[in-house]
Every structure is written in C-alpha cells, then in structure tokens.
Amino acid sequence: MKLFNTYSRSKERFLPKGKTVGFYTCGPTVYAPPHIGNYRTYVWEDVIRRYLGHCGWKIRHVMNITDLDDIVLREAKKKGVGWKRLARKYEKVFLKEKRSLGCLDAQAYPRASEHVLGMARLAQKLLRKGHAYKDEKGDVYFDISKFGLYGKLSHFSPVMKAKKKISRQDYWQHEAGDFILWIKCRANGSGACWNTPLGYGRPAWNIECPAMSMKYLGEEFDIHMGGTDNVFSHHENEIAVAKCATGKGFVRYWMHVKHLLLNGKKMSKSKGNVIVLADLLQRGYSAREVRAALLSVHYRRRMNFTLARMERIAQYVRRVGTALRRVEKAAQKGAYAENARELAAAKRKGKDALECFEYNMNDDFNAPHVMLHCCNLVCWADGKAKIRKLGRKSALLVLKTVREMNSVLNVLEI
Ligand SMILES: [Zn+2]
The missing domain is CATH 3.40.50.620 (HUPs)
Incomplete structure (x- = not known):
C-alpha cells in the first residue's frame, strides 16, 4: 500500500x-x-x-x-x-x-x-x-x-x-x-x-x-x-x-x-x-449522504462544495440504495434458479470489484474511484434482479462484496 x-x-x-x-x-x-x-x-x-x-x-x-x-x-x-x-x-x-x-x-x-x-x-x-x-x-x-x-x-x-x-x-x-x-x-x-x-x-x-x-x-x-x-x-x-x-x-x-x-x-x-x-x-440530506459528498473528491485535491454537488451525490447514494434493496430481496426470497455459468459470472464480478477496490485504495486511498465501481457491481446485480434473473447465491455474493467495501467507505446502508 x-x-x-x-x-x-x-x-x-x-x-x-x-x-x-x-x-x-x-x-x-x-x-x-x-x-x-x-x-x-x-x-x-x-x-x-x-x-x-x-x-x-x-x-x-x-x-x-x-x-x-x-x-x-x-x-x-x-x-x-x-x-x-x-x-x-x-x-x-x-x-x-x-x-x-x-x-x-x-x-x-x-x-x-x-x-x-x-x-x-x-x-x-x-x-x-x-x-x-x-x-x-x-x-x-x-x-x-x-x-x-x-x-x-x-x-x-x-x-x-x-x-x-x-x-x-x-x-x-x-x-x-x-x-x-x-x-x-x-x-x-x-x-x-x-x-x-x-x-x-x-x-x-x-x-x-x-x-x-x-x-x-x-x-x-x-x-x-x-x-x-x-x-x-x-x-x-x-x-x-x-x-x-x-x-x-x-x-x-x-x-x-x-x-x-x-x-x-x-x-x-x-x-x-x-x-x-x-x-x-x-435541507433533508442524511449524514451518510453528506459523508459520501465529502468523500467524492480525493483528499489531496481541493474540494469545492456546492449544494448542486451535494444534491447530485445524495441522488446517487439513494439510487444505489434502492438498487441494493432489490438485490437484498433477491437474496432473501429470490426464486430464480441460476445455472453454474451465471453463478460463475457473479463470482467474477465480485472478485473484479474487490480487486478494483484494493488496487485503488492501495494507491493513496482513491475512494472516489471506488465509489463509482461499487455502484457498477450493484447496478449489474440490480439489472438482473429487475428482470427476476438474479439467483439467491449470486445476490448473496454481491451483498457480501458490497458490505466489505462499505465497511471502509460506510456510505451505504447495508
Ligand atoms: Zn495538533
């Protein structure tokens, strides 16, 4: 590191x-x-x-x-x-x-x-x-x-x-x-x-x-x-x-x-x-959304805080939160029977996300970049959940990965 x-x-x-x-x-x-x-x-x-x-x-x-x-x-x-x-x-x-x-x-x-x-x-x-x-x-x-x-x-x-x-x-x-x-x-x-x-x-x-x-x-x-x-x-x-x-x-x-x-x-x-x-x-923002906003610019760069930025980040956090709720639902009572190929894809996605997380954090804590990648994994899983094609195992795997990244960033409720 x-x-x-x-x-x-x-x-x-x-x-x-x-x-x-x-x-x-x-x-x-x-x-x-x-x-x-x-x-x-x-x-x-x-x-x-x-x-x-x-x-x-x-x-x-x-x-x-x-x-x-x-x-x-x-x-x-x-x-x-x-x-x-x-x-x-x-x-x-x-x-x-x-x-x-x-x-x-x-x-x-x-x-x-x-x-x-x-x-x-x-x-x-x-x-x-x-x-x-x-x-x-x-x-x-x-x-x-x-x-x-x-x-x-x-x-x-x-x-x-x-x-x-x-x-x-x-x-x-x-x-x-x-x-x-x-x-x-x-x-x-x-x-x-x-x-x-x-x-x-x-x-x-x-x-x-x-x-x-x-x-x-x-x-x-x-x-x-x-x-x-x-x-x-x-x-x-x-x-x-x-x-x-x-x-x-x-x-x-x-x-x-x-x-x-x-x-x-x-x-x-x-x-x-x-x-x-x-x-x-x-103004209706949660402390967690404020935290995400404060982390949205790398710590060694000067940050210009505006309400427009606050709003943008808050919406982003809410969007990811909504997506996560759907993935959680699939993890609890997902009825979709996934095949081995689909599960392998989920595993690969999770592994990629964690690798990306550690690679960026190891490079002088590039958390803003991680926040975007975290979303990619959630969006991918959510896309499948929306069409009811997210299996229980895949959903659990995604949640585990997001939880691990969030234990450092702590910007999501999960
Ligand atoms: Zn001092």
Missing part, C-alpha cells in the same frame, strides 16, 4: 514499525460547531483508518480535543461563559456529529486541559536542552534557529534577519519565528492557569499535540494527520518540539487533507460563507 507523505512529498510504501499502527489526528478546537470543511478531514481520516484495518493492521487512534487555546478563551469571554463549559458543550456536539457521519471513535480523546503537567515538563525539557528560552515576561519560546530541520515539512525556509517572537497561536505562512510554548499567567482572570514546575501558567497550542501524541503513542509513531492548513505552522512546530525534546524521529508519515471551498470561496464565518452539518440535515 502506498500513501503520500507530506514530509517527503512523495508516495511511499506504508511500512508500520510495530504490530500496531500509531495514528494521531489533530482534533477540533472546541469553541463552535465544526464546519463541513473540518468534517471533510475527519471523514477522510476515518476512511484511511478503516482501510488500514481492512489490510489487517491493528490501529491505535488518538485524537486530541483542543479545549485550551486562545480562541476558546476569547470566545468564552465574549459569550460570558466559563471556558470549560463552552469547550465541553462543543466537544459533545463534535462527537455526536462525527459519529452520525459514520466515523469510528478514536481509542482516546485526550483533552489538552487534562495534560497540562506533561506539557509543562516538555517545555522544561526544551529549556534544559537549550532549544527554548524564557523572555523578560516569563513566557517560554521555542528557538527555531537552533533546529536545522525547521521548515522541512512545509518546505518553507524562514528568513531570520532579526529574532522574531510570535506569541499568537494562529499565525500565517510568512510569519515564521520563535513560537510560544508556555504562557505565564499574570492574573487568574480566565481560570485557565495551573501551578506547575514551570511556574503558574498555561501551555500554548504548539506544545499540546506533541505532548499528548507522545504520551499515548510513544516518542515515535506511524501516522500523523490533519488538515492542510496545519502543515505550517502547527505541524512544523510539533516536529521541532518533539524531535528536539527526544532526539528521535517522531512521526514516520505525515498526511494532510486539502481545503474545502464553499461555492468557490474560502469558508469564513465573518463573511457568512459557512455551512455546518446541521444546515445540510435541515
């Missing part, structure tokens, strides 16, 4: 280190309901995880919940509620919606706020090793000039004319600089401050994920995934933190899901150009 590794910018054969694949996916920042662009990433991560399982690997999937971040604290303050209350509310929304989209649960959902001590220790380790420094205010920064590989993931070479410190956690591509790891609390206004060996304060986003991923998956693990907007700076910074702290390789395969545009434009709350799952459910 080959997958595209952002780190090497090439398709590589997937060879996990141990028996269990360590799979870390950056989870949501819980201050509002995720939009469908976020869910595109989570749904693709689910398909990739399921396919690894289909290939026989055991998976340990960890997804963090970012409940401790500038944006959560800011939103809570704006709304006049406690940050924890706000975070728990949207964590619940996220988990419920993700499940409704047919995604398997991660084995662990560590919350940042419950791992503060580990994060403080990690920052301390970097201070001790000379990779980080405390500024005059007591905040801790990572010194990117001391890490020669900085920029390797994003292929971005920082120009370090003058030492630049970036204390905001959400900065842009042109803003490479020493990034913040730890924020010293001067007054306990937000309540999000902890007493740690590093002092009274709270961690910044970029130290959260490396601390939690290494705690749950070890200092080296196989796959780290997220949206493409995480490549720089979040994942670049994660690599710097983890590699400098441990001296080990950290992650073997970095995978990223490209942006989703809404009607050709970047989704932006302030411009009102946002769609959340609830909007689509309200």
Whole structure:
C-alpha cells in the first residue's frame, strides 16, 4: 500500500514499525460547531483508518480535543461563559456529529486541559536542552534557529534577519519565528492557569499535540494527520518540539487533507460563507449522504462544495440504495434458479470489484474511484434482479462484496 507523505512529498510504501499502527489526528478546537470543511478531514481520516484495518493492521487512534487555546478563551469571554463549559458543550456536539457521519471513535480523546503537567515538563525539557528560552515576561519560546530541520515539512525556509517572537497561536505562512510554548499567567482572570514546575501558567497550542501524541503513542509513531492548513505552522512546530525534546524521529508519515471551498470561496464565518452539518440535515440530506459528498473528491485535491454537488451525490447514494434493496430481496426470497455459468459470472464480478477496490485504495486511498465501481457491481446485480434473473447465491455474493467495501467507505446502508 502506498500513501503520500507530506514530509517527503512523495508516495511511499506504508511500512508500520510495530504490530500496531500509531495514528494521531489533530482534533477540533472546541469553541463552535465544526464546519463541513473540518468534517471533510475527519471523514477522510476515518476512511484511511478503516482501510488500514481492512489490510489487517491493528490501529491505535488518538485524537486530541483542543479545549485550551486562545480562541476558546476569547470566545468564552465574549459569550460570558466559563471556558470549560463552552469547550465541553462543543466537544459533545463534535462527537455526536462525527459519529452520525459514520466515523469510528478514536481509542482516546485526550483533552489538552487534562495534560497540562506533561506539557509543562516538555517545555522544561526544551529549556534544559537549550532549544527554548524564557523572555523578560516569563513566557517560554521555542528557538527555531537552533533546529536545522525547521521548515522541512512545509518546505518553507524562514528568513531570520532579526529574532522574531510570535506569541499568537494562529499565525500565517510568512510569519515564521520563535513560537510560544508556555504562557505565564499574570492574573487568574480566565481560570485557565495551573501551578506547575514551570511556574503558574498555561501551555500554548504548539506544545499540546506533541505532548499528548507522545504520551499515548510513544516518542515515535506511524501516522500523523490533519488538515492542510496545519502543515505550517502547527505541524512544523510539533516536529521541532518533539524531535528536539527526544532526539528521535517522531512521526514516520505525515498526511494532510486539502481545503474545502464553499461555492468557490474560502469558508469564513465573518463573511457568512459557512455551512455546518446541521444546515445540510435541515435541507433533508442524511449524514451518510453528506459523508459520501465529502468523500467524492480525493483528499489531496481541493474540494469545492456546492449544494448542486451535494444534491447530485445524495441522488446517487439513494439510487444505489434502492438498487441494493432489490438485490437484498433477491437474496432473501429470490426464486430464480441460476445455472453454474451465471453463478460463475457473479463470482467474477465480485472478485473484479474487490480487486478494483484494493488496487485503488492501495494507491493513496482513491475512494472516489471506488465509489463509482461499487455502484457498477450493484447496478449489474440490480439489472438482473429487475428482470427476476438474479439467483439467491449470486445476490448473496454481491451483498457480501458490497458490505466489505462499505465497511471502509460506510456510505451505504447495508
Ligand atoms: Zn495538533
């Protein structure tokens, strides 16, 4: 099986280190309901995880919940509620919606706020090793000039004319600089401050994920995934933190899901150009149809989401569903006595479909192509069912094959 590794910018054969694949996916920042662009990433991560399982690997999937971040604290303050209350509310929304989209649960959902001590220790380790420094205010920064590989993931070479410190956690591509790891609390206004060996304060986003991923998956693990907007700076910074702290390789395969545009434009709350799952459910689409729509474009291609596309995919899923019901009927009480030649044809069709499924999924998870081929098999069987020429054995065989493919894609009710 080959997958595209952002780190090497090439398709590589997937060879996990141990028996269990360590799979870390950056989870949501819980201050509002995720939009469908976020869910595109989570749904693709689910398909990739399921396919690894289909290939026989055991998976340990960890997804963090970012409940401790500038944006959560800011939103809570704006709304006049406690940050924890706000975070728990949207964590619940996220988990419920993700499940409704047919995604398997991660084995662990560590919350940042419950791992503060580990994060403080990690920052301390970097201070001790000379990779980080405390500024005059007591905040801790990572010194990117001391890490020669900085920029390797994003292929971005920082120009370090003058030492630049970036204390905001959400900065842009042109803003490479020493990034913040730890924020010293001067007054306990937000309540999000902890007493740690590093002092009274709270961690910044970029130290959260490396601390939690290494705690749950070890200092080296196989796959780290997220949206493409995480490549720089979040994942670049994660690599710097983890590699400098441990001296080990950290992650073997970095995978990223490209942006989703809404009607050709970047989704932006302030411009009102946002769609959340609830909007689509309200329009009468099922979560499964939304899942199919989000999978209809390969994860490494940018997807333009429009209602026209949503409608087209939903109709397709319904059509295949109706066809499947007829095949199911034939499997239950099909009276047609098929001959050996017809059964052999069904077997061949099923084998072809599975081969096609594995061939395409082995090539960096080409699920959109599989979705079309899955239909071919169903349509073929349905064609025979309609003229009452589908035997019971053939129907069962087709259903078994479709079930196997659907255990990865999970876009059909079967
Ligand atoms: Zn992360």
